[in-house]
Amino acid sequence: xxxxxxxxxxxxxxxxxxxxxxxxxxxxxxxxxxxxxxxxxxxxxxxxxxxxxxxxxxxxxxxxxxxxxxx
Numbered sequence: 001x002x003x004x005x006x007x008x009x010x011x012x013x014x015x016x017x018x019x020x021x022x023x024x025x026x027x028x029x030x031x032x033x034x035x036x037x038x039x040x041x042x043x044x045x046x047x048x049x050x051x052x053x054x055x056x057x058x059x060x061x062x063x064x065x066x067x068x069x070x071x
Contacts, residue, residue, distance in 0.1 A: 003030050003040045009058065010045040 004024050021041045028034045053061040 002032065002034050002038070003042070004028070005044065007040040007044045007046055009048045009051040 006024065007019065020043050024041045025036050025039045028039050029036055035045075048058060053060045056064070
């Protein structure tokens, strides 16, 4: 019984809510030959300001990346 937990920054659009569940389940079926009815996918949304990249809060990381990029 596979159990997959993913996390991502919270976004305002919820039109594609089922896609991560479906895609994750499809990969487990394809790669591990696991039955979809025994696969559990948990998606945890995290407030954007609580998400981090490269040891920095995401807004600060993006600001630094914007300052480094030309143009």
